[in-house]
Amino acid sequence: MNKAAASVQTEIDAAYLYSQLAAAEDNETIASIYQQMAAIERSHADGMVAKAKEKGEAFELPSPSWRAKTLNRIGKLFGYEYVLDSLMQTEKVLAFKQSSDKVQQNIPLSGAENNHVKILKNLIGADSKISSEKLTSLEGRRHKSVGGNALRAAVLGANDGLVSNMSLVMGVAGATNGETGVLLAGLAGLLAGALSMALGEWISVKSSQELYERQMALEMEEIENNPETEMKELQLIYMAKGIPAEQAEQMAKEVISNPSHAHEVLIKEELGINAEELRGSAWTAAIASFVLFAIGAVIPVAPFFFGTGFTFIIWSIGLSAVGLFLIGAAITLFTGKSIWSSGFRQVLFGLAAAAITFGIGKLIGVNIAG
Template identity: 65%
Template sequence: MAAIDSLPDSKYTKSLQTEVDAAFLYERIAAAEEVPAIAGMFRELSEIEQEHASKMSEKLRQDGISISLPPPSWRARVLDRIGKTLGYGYVIGVLMDTEKSITAAQLAQKEKNHIPVSGDEANHVKILQSLLNNKSKIAGEHISRIEGKHRTIGGNALRAAVLGANDGLVSNMSLVMGVAGATDAGDSVLLAGMAGLLAGALSMALGEWISVKSSQELYERQMALEMLEIETNPEGEKRELALIYIAKGIPAAQAHQMAAAAMADTEHAHEILVKEELGINTEELRGSAWEAAITSFLLFAIGAILPVIPFFYATGYSAIIQSLAFSTVGLFLIGVAITLFTGKSIWYSGFRQVLFGLAAAAITFGIGKLIGVSIAG
């Protein structure tokens, strides 16, 4: 009988852990969901995943492998914490990706073993897609709210945080190493590092401010034009709305009735057309351009300060080595954070990030050396 940490193939533990994590996260989403019908569906998904995990564990025991159900992984617990803080929309997106991966693996395994495909392999993907996209089947208004959550700040903010810190760290580490290679690694490196930090952070902040502000202004203009069209050509907009409903699979007669009912309230009709015709999520208009700019500035600066810190109190190769040590730790932690999106091993992701970052530093240090020698000569 084998223990869980000495199984002949790690795919058993990975598969079992995936099922346990999915059950845990579905249950947490259900607990946070305000709509009983939707919460019930997530809770049922959790029960199904738990049943899958139990059956998998039982099958392994029948094959002579002693294994008990593991607790939720650190990744699942971090995702739950993110859901509590930023909303569970991002977590639902992660689960969607997980379900797609599981479906692809099941289909590949069946094809390899010449087992007929039943069509049930993608059931969980279909259920999640229905929850996120199919407004006509389950409490349409509530589904729209869930879809909005899925697109809101949670996942994008998390990715932006990780990528912003990574940009700051890699770009400034490369700059610092380049200047250190060309000089005696003294005060000039500190000056260059702080200049790189401020220049990069200000550039990121300005870019984010312009991006958010221009998007908001564009959406506001489109929404104003849509309201003008409703006021000047209500019949045309009613037919347009009916066509949108028909495209969603609603019978023509019912679609025209729904469109007429919606157009009876101008504000409601405008809200529907903005979402359905223009594809605008009004939640995106509530974001602050200044908040986005300040956040980008801070995230870039956090990453960019790491390779500079040793040059505040040291010079020469001692400062260079310490700078590389600080940067290596930062790169590894960023790699660990990236596993929240990819599900890869923290060691694989962390060391990959370190390898790429240090390679960039080595290249710029070498170029700096060549330039320094050329100038000295």
């Protein structure tokens, strides 16, 4: 795909995702903003195609890419938070490219290059001049989505399991020529790594919850003991978002009149804590981490359930290479890069690590045998 076609594809994908966000959005005002942004992106694509045709590079508007469609499926399943994050990164890249092109052509920057980035920041942060009740409910609803974090955890967990256990298996296979002990070592590596990941995740989630719960308790004490100061802090927070002083003061008074509601708003606005996220189970996170690591770690071990020797080393390497390529392809959901380059890069790095441990194992095996 040439540069012009790639740029058009980016605009088409953005338009598609904005239209999907609009369809999923309950707030009519925000849905309308998404629809208008989709129309703008489509107009950008039309303009690029027309310009390309003038230069003799005729091509038609493409359909949304597999990446855009996959992101939409993730949004439908887990919530559209990750889709918004992905669009934010796309808009930053487009803004940077537009600014760079203007600088190269000695065209003055207008400041409008970053308009879409600013709009998305306001939408993601629910930066609005709507009422305090709408502001709070909108933020709560947005932060319930977990698609982006869940997807990252799945990919990284499986990658850790696959790379680490493949390196271990290849090290033992090199020392023993794929004979005795490879299966046992692989299963031990799977179990040890998965348990370590699960324990680390449990400690991380639990300690974060305990810290946030302590901060939330202190915030509640401040609301009960010094509501005037908390109201002033909330007013300043709203003013920092661009809300006029009088309206910000009125909104702060409305919020502080209800201590439980004020507590919910302040921990979000002042501490950056989303109470919904604290309800997640540390045990659920630990089990998920264990399973994800184990899924990756079992791949290089699987062939040795059926036999030993050089043939099964090759099978292990082959299956691991396929797994690495699929992980690399999944990473493109975050980066937007080519599936092939990302997939083969992952295969190259993973197999390089396996080759090093295989070589070390071979050296150790020869020395012991000698």
